[in-house]
Amino acid sequence: MSDVLVLVDHVEGQVRKATFEMLTAAARLGEPVAVWVGAGGDAAAEELGRYGATSLLVADDPGLTDYLVAPLAELLADLVAQRSPAAVLVASTNDGKEIAGRLALKTSSGLITDAVDVQPGDGGVRTTQSVFAGNYTVVSQVATGSPVIAVKPNSIPAQETGGSAPAVERVSVQVSEAAKAARITGRTAKEQSGRPALTEAAIVVSGGRGTGGDFGPVEAFADSLGAAVGASRAAVDAGWYPHSHQIGQTGVQVSPQLYVAAGISGAIQHRAGMQTSKTIVAVNKDAEAPIFELVDYGIVGDLFTVLPQATDAVNQRKG
Amino acid sequence: MNIVVCVKYVPDAQADRTFKTDHTTDRETVDGLLSELDEYAVEEALKIVQAGEGEITVLTMGPDDAVAAVKKGLQMGADKGVHVNDVAIAGSDAVATSLVLAKAIEKIGVEGGGVDLVLTGLGSTDGAMSVLPAMLAERLGMPQVTWASELAVEGGMARITRHNEAVTETVEANLPAVVSVTDQINDPRYPSFKGIMAAKKKPVEEWSLADLGVDPSEVGLGASWTSVVSAEARPPRQAGELVTDEGDGGAKLVEFLASRRFA
Numbered sequence: 001m002s003d004v005l006v007l008v009d010h011v012e013g014q015v016r017k018a019t020f021e022m023l024t025a026a027a028r029l030g031e032p033v034a035v036w037v038g039a040g041g042d043a044a045a046e047e048l049g050r051y052g053a054t055s056l057l058v059a060d061d062p063g064l065t066d067y068l069v070a071p072l073a074e075l076l077a078d079l080v081a082q083r084s085p086a087a088v089l090v091a092s093t094n095d096g097k098e099i100a101g102r103l104a105l106k107t108s109s110g111l112i113t114d115a116v117d118v119q120p121g122d123g124g125v126r127t128t129q130s131v132f133a134g135n136y137t138v139v140s141q142v143a144t145g146s147p148v149i150a151v152k153p154n155s156i157p158a159q160e161t162g163g164s165a166p167a168v169e170r171v172s173v174q175v176s177e178a179a180k181a182a183r184i185t186g187r188t189a190k191e192q193s194g195r196p197a198l199t200e201a202a203i204v205v206s207g208g209r210g211t212g213g214d215f216g217p218v219e220a221f222a223d224s225l226g227a228a229v230g231a232s233r234a235a236v237d238a239g240w241y242p243h244s245h246q247i248g249q250t251g252v253q254v255s256p257q258l259y260v261a262a263g264i265s266g267a268i269q270h271r272a273g274m275q276t277s278k279t280i281v282a283v284n285k286d287a288e289a290p291i292f293e294l295v296d297y298g299i300v301g302d303l304f305t306v307l308p309q310a311t312d313a314v315n316q317r318k319g
Numbered sequence: 320m321n322i323v324v325c326v327k328y329v330p331d332a333q334a335d336r337t338f339k340t341d342h343t344t345d346r347e348t349v350d351g352l353l354s355e356l357d358e359y360a361v362e363e364a365l366k367i368v369q370a371g372e373g374e375i376t377v378l379t380m381g382p383d384d385a386v387a388a389v390k391k392g393l394q395m396g397a398d399k400g401v402h403v404n405d406v407a408i409a410g411s412d413a414v415a416t417s418l419v420l421a422k423a424i425e426k427i428g429v430e431g432g433g434v435d436l437v438l439t440g441l442g443s444t445d446g447a448m449s450v451l452p453a454m455l456a457e458r459l460g461m462p463q464v465t466w467a468s469e470l471a472v473e474g475g476m477a478r479i480t481r482h483n484e485a486v487t488e489t490v491e492a493n494l495p496a497v498v499s500v501t502d503q504i505n506d507p508r509y510p511s512f513k514g515i516m517a518a519k520k521k522p523v524e525e526w527s528l529a530d531l532g533v534d535p536s537e538v539g540l541g542a543s544w545t546s547v548v549s550a551e552a553r554p555p556r557q558a559g560e561l562v563t564d565e566g567d568g569g570a571k572l573v574e575f576l577a578s579r580r581f582a
Contacts, residue, residue, distance in 0.1 A: 011485050011486075068463055068464070068465065068490060069453065069463070070456075070457075070463060073457075093484075094449065094465075094466055094483065095483070097448065097449050097450050097453075098449075098450060098452075098453035098463070098465060099453075100450065101413065101417075101448075101450030101451075101453040101454045101457070102453050102454065102456075102457045104414060104450075104454075104544070105414065105417070105454055105457045105458065106457070108544070109544065110414075110543075110544035110545040111412075111413065111414065111450065111544065111545065112545060113448045113449070113450060114447075114448070126548065130553075131447075132337075132445075135552060135553055136337075136338065136550055136551065136552055136553065137550070137551050137553055138342070138547055138549070138550045138551075139547070139548040139549045139550075140545050140546065140547050140548060141545065141546050141548050142544065142545050143543070143544055143545060143546050144544040144545075145544065178460055178462075181461070181462030181463075181492050181493065181496075182462040182463055182464050182490055182491070182492040182496070183490065183491055183492065184488050184489070184490050185478075185489045185490065185491050186488065186489035187486050187487070187488050187489075188486065188487045188488075189485060189486050190482075190484075190485055190486060190487060197484060197485075198484070199484070203581065225576075225581065225582065243468075243482065243503050244482055244484060249444060249447070250355075250356060250441075250501075250502045252484075257581070258576070258579070258581050279579055279581070280559075281572065281575070281576070283568070283572070287561070287563070292559075292561060293556075294556060294559075295559040295561070296559040296560070297559055297560050297561075297562075297572070297575045298559055298560070298561040298562070299561075299562055299563075299564055299568040299569075299571065299572055300561065300562070300563040300564060301563065301564025301568040302564070305564065305568070305569070306564055306568040306569045306572060307569065308569065309567075309568065309569025309570060310568075310569035310570070310572045310573050311569075312569070313569060313570050313572075313573035313582075314573055314576070314582045317573070317577065317582055
């Protein structure tokens with residue numbers, strides 16, 4: 001069977017859920033080969049094996065991570081040339097999509113971003129994407145080269161295969177001077193909220209203009225459900241919540257099992273970022289708010305009374 | 320300082336966008352406009368030039384009406400425009416688009432004494448792949464400096480700040496470079512009446528693929544390295560249940576969540 005390369009998405013050695021989802025998708029297409037860039041690869045072998053990685057290639061030259069994505073694309077292009085994989089999967093994050101774009105050009109391969117499903121098909125890999133604010137479902141096929149597919153996190157359920165830790169093989173790449181042209185000169189880790197990351201969370205609770213700047217009830221309800229916290233553009237523009245939490249076309253696009261919109265009217269830009277959520281709930285004082293067109297369950301009411309009551313009820317259920 | 324800003328003419332995201340039978344975007348039934356995210360790139364170019372000196376060229380590719388995106392950039396204050404217009408480019412994917420734009424940027428550089436900075440938005444509001452800046456950098460052999468929420472251009476260098484989910488990074492590169500900017504970087508200006516009048520006199524060159532030395536077989540729907548097998552409209556959502564809070568809204572909400580096993 002052909003290799004399917006999976007670029008491991010990890011933050012300082014901590015493997016992100018998107019990686020397990022990609023390994024699950026890769027197993028449908030061939031032999032999942034995990035590619036690890038940076039330190040910590042050996043420690044993660046067992047975890048990667050459990051989700052189906054049959055081998056693990058580690059590139060831990062510190063030089064690879066001092067630059068933006070160009071060296072990673074060179075490494076993957078080298079591996080594609082050596083192994084002619086059936087596909088290369090990367091996480092459809094900002095960086096992942098850029099790696100995919102450069103890799104596609106380097107290897108003359110078709111490119112798909114934001115894939116929400118990956119399946120084998122006649123004539124090659126078939127991918128599914130959700131476009132135009134989730135109003136269309138598109139199935140695509142790569143016609144040329146080794147398909148380069150950026151897989152949207154939280155789209156494909158990860159499955160443990162019971163595999164054991166794969167053998168680790170060191171790989172390296174001679175990074176070109178051109179790829180080193182954009183240097184990372186500083187890195188500051190963001191303060192950890194203790195909440196799940198937006199793109200990985202099964203539940204997202206978001207606040208908008210209706211919070212009036214007080215995200216307390218939104219955060220408390222999110223914490224009762226173990227959810228991530230999001231915000232509408234209006235709330236972010238007003239300076240009430242950090243931009244990194246903005247849900248929408250110009251922010252983060254999420255597709256959780258449950259999305260709760262509190263005090264959010266549902267402008268098209270916001271809808272573009274959350275419309276593919278499996279279950280949608282909204283709380284809004286305005287019964288005419290467009291968000292109610294999308295909901296499975298909607299409460300016309302004040303979030304400052306509804307959310308605290310709901311938080312208490314959830315906490316009571318947990319006993 | 321010669322700056323090229325790449326812009327895209329897109330169907331209005333507020334309207335119902337659809338596909339044609341060949342699975343390309345239907346641009347006829349929906350009004351088009353300058354992709355909102357490109358306004359931030361135009362604004363940033365204006366700020367750089369106003370703080371020093373330089374010339375801004377707004378570049379787009381697309382059918383006849385795509386020139387409207389260039390004109391909006393000129394109305395905001397850019398100096399001149401280039402519109403690559405050729406029937407063969409219809410249906411081009413990101414790979415082909417990056418080829419055409421890279422060739423056009425090279426030609427702008429040859430004719431204008433070099434390009435120092437290529438600015439783009441973080442993505443378009445239609446395709447939204449966000450791969451074009453990286454592809455342009457790859458093709459042009461320029462450093463890629465993307466997702467800038469702050470940008471300083473001085474001493475022949477571009478320095479940016481970018482925010483990822485877990486980390487904030489500072490990145491620097493020598494010019495010329497390809498820089499993409501986010502919607503956090505500035506507040507784009509509205510064209511003034513004076514700007515709108517002045518734009519009418521600004522030159523917009525129209526180039527064909529032949530002008531760029533691009534073989535038509537390398538672009539367009541037929542040259543795409545990917546193909547769309549099907550495009551289906553999502554079935555309309557079933558109307559959800561709507562209740563009015565009468566003092567028990569929170570409790571009812573949790574009952575619903577419990578029925579779906581979320582609580």
